[in-house]
Amino acid sequence: DAGVIQSPRHEVTEMGQEVTLRCKPISGHNSLFWYRQTMMRGLELLIYFNNNVPIDDSGMPEDRFSAKMPNASFSTLKIQPSEPRDSAVYFCASSSGAREQYFGPGTRLTVT
């Protein structure tokens, strides 16, 4: 089992640029979560999909953030335009409906 796959692992961009983070969940998992981790705020849930449908996006910081899940094996998190305060590690996690979530290795985003 390949686990949750995220790309890129590192992203450095300039303020104002568009950033797209990608996630491939574990095959057969029907729930997908995007988290953001910072020193100040810890781990925060951004959005949750179930069967490719966004169920709860109340954690998305603002309209600059958007997420999609066009099929069961792929999701994107987009930031447009990016700002320095978006610098963080972004994690994708998936679940099969059991309570535990399986996390990817994360994408470290730096916005200068």
Add this chain to the structure above:
Amino acid sequence: AQSVTQLDSQVPVFEEAPVELRCNYSSSVSVYLFWYVQYPNQGLQLLLKYLSGSTLVKGINGFEAEFNKSQTSFHLRKPSVHISDTAEYFCAVSESSNYKLTFGKGTLLTVNP
């Protein structure tokens, strides 16, 4: 709303010593409890979980945790730690009525030789 408090942000110990990482939660309904470990520059890995049944839960790498409903606690323990246990440990809670995992701020365990 559910919340998690990890009482210690950092715990330094010597190799082969026992360790306890403390976690308290707040919720008005039944909960599920988890401990995750994060090694440097990696994602979170599930150590153990409590869903129901026995309140003493055993996980990977020799860790165990005990669910104490009256104390609303789920402390993580290991009788003898190794250098390789150095990592950040996160306690998380999920209410039985929803899917959301709420994480504590994490405890950095540093095992010294």
